[in-house]
Amino acid sequence: MLRGMKRGSLLGLPVISARTGKKMGVVADIIFKPGHQKIKGLVISSEGLVERKKHVPLEWVRTIGRHAVIVDEPLQNDSWTQGLSMGGNEEYGKRILGRQLLRGDGQELGLISDIILDPNDGSIEGFEISRGVIDDLLEGRYILPYDASNSISEDAVIVSMEQTQQIKAYNRGIKTLLDLK
Incomplete structure (x- = not known):
């Protein structure tokens, strides 16, 4: 029997920076690429006056827990804003x-x-x-x-x-x- 976590359970989990301890947003979806065994990353929705979505590569995800997701964000903000580019046949879960x-x-x-x-x-x-x-x-x-x-x-x-x-x-x-x- 599978013991994993449903995609639906991830949605809305807070995403916390391992470096700063600050909340970066919430999980909005997963990035899925057909033909691959692992997800490519997460879509994070940042809170504020205008909702912004960021793509976070799986490599940046340190932990997916029941109550939060911890990510190792890059030191340079330029890398963070680029995140994971959606190309090829990736799609949202x-x-x-x-x-x-x-x-x-x-x-x-x-x-x-x-x-x-x-x-x-x-x-x-x-x-x-x-x-x-x-x-x-x-x-x-x-x-x-x-x-x-x-x-x-x-x-x-x-x-x-x-x-x-x-x-x-x-x-x-x-x-x-x-x-x-």
Whole structure:
């Protein structure tokens, strides 16, 4: 069973500078690059009169905790303002949510409802799968361990037939709680 942290749990966590101890903002999202095992970094929203977003590379993240994220910001402000440039096929984690999860033969498995990360190293452990409100309530949600070789497009994520064998129940639904068969 995966023991990581959901992307949704990261959102809103304060981001603290390891050097100064000051709050730099809050986590607004993750930066995800399809085909890679780890996230590329975090998107931080700074507070103030005008909201500004900064991209923080994973290398700058010292710790992702339950109550805060600690980052090693560079000494020069120029480096900090540049942060992680968004290029290539990186995208924000929120854009992955809601995509169809399809088996190689075209069978729909559900929708991606969250991304599960290992907070120790930023690796992507898996996708939480929703099969609809009624199924989620009755049976709970499911987890598909992440495989960097999955085909991720703008509309869907396609997984192999073999990988579907690894789908596991993640949380309990009403049926399990009531022990209905």
